[in-house]
Amino acid sequence: MTTEELQAIQVDKTVDARGTSCPGPLLAAKKAIGEIQPGQIMEVLSSDEGTKRDIPKWCTKKGYEYLGTIEESGYFKIYMKK
Amino acid sequence: MAKKLVLALFSGSVDKLTAAGVILGGAAAEDMDVDIYVLLQAAFAFKKENAMTNDRVAEITDKKDEFLASLKRLETPHWTEAFRNAKEMTNVKIHICGFAGKVWHGEKLEDFIDLADDIVGIGEYMDAAENADINLFI
Numbered sequence A: 001m002t003t004e005e006l007q008a009i010q011v012d013k014t015v016d017a018r019g020t021s022c023p024g025p026l027l028a029a030k031k032a033i034g035e036i037q038p039g040q041i042m043e044v045l046s047s048d049e050g051t052k053r054d055i056p057k058w059c060t061k062k063g064y065e066y067l068g069t070i071e072e073s074g075y076f077k078i079y080m081k082k
Numbered sequence B: 001m002a003k004k005l006v007l008a009l010f011s012g013s014v015d016k017l018t019a020a021g022v023i024l025g026g027a028a029a030e031d032m033d034v035d036i037y038v039l040l041q042a043a044f045a046f047k048k049e050n051a052m053t054n055d056r057v058a059e060i061t062d063k064k065d066e067f068l069a070s071l072k073r074l075e076t077p078h079w080t081e082a083f084r085n086a087k088e089m090t091n092v093k094i095h096i097c098g099f100a101g102k103v104w105h106g107e108k109l110e111d112f113i114d115l116a117d118d119i120v121g122i123g124e125y126m127d128a129a130e131n132a133d134i135n136l137f138i
Helices: A003-008 A024-033 A051-062 B014-029 B040-046 B061-073 B079-089 B098-103 B122-130
Strands: A013-016 A041-046 A065-072 A075-081 B004-009 B033-038 B092-097 B118-120 B134-137
Touching: A003 A065, A013 A024, A024 A041, A024 A051, A024 B014, A024 B079, A041 A051, A051 A065, A051 A075, B004 B014, B004 B122, B014 B033, B014 B040, B014 B061, B014 B079, B014 B092, B033 B040, B033 B122, B040 B092, B040 B098, B079 B092, B092 B098, B092 B122, B098 B118, B118 B122
Parallel strands: A013 A041, B004 B033, B004 B134, B033 B092, B092 B118
Antiparallel strands: A041 A075, A065 A075
């Protein structure tokens, strides 16, 4: 998805893992994904550089759809569909 | 069927235990089954009286204070908390090597922190290692 499409997306759940280091954001995402339904969209906020590569790989392994990442000042917004 | 990680955990130092905790976090995120075999020096760290007070490091020992301060600055969970989180999120079993326990005067399960599930012999590790998708020694 393009950045514009991601910015316009309706998010069902936001996980704010800013300030935590690896594997904190990934584990926060894993915990939170259980709280949404298939087809819903989750956004993970992370200031950990490794997370923007970890979460897309994790999505692929777990069968979730990685939608894209937006880089903000000092953190990333990572989007996925369950 | 879940993939299986087997970890032969020899080190009793905080730096390597913290690294093990990070790897366990990755395994938990992927819902892997994990078997941890607590060997020699690690059994010292798993003793009830040592788990929270032991601050030994194995590598770059001249930078120990900086390392420990960085863990605090980064709000890194203590290794016991990282292990506990992993146990809550996926199937993690922690086995204390019977010989290692005796080395540190720990012959009963209650001599160790409550993360430990049982005390076993090396045959259990060999069986698990044969069937592991990933087998690590730390």
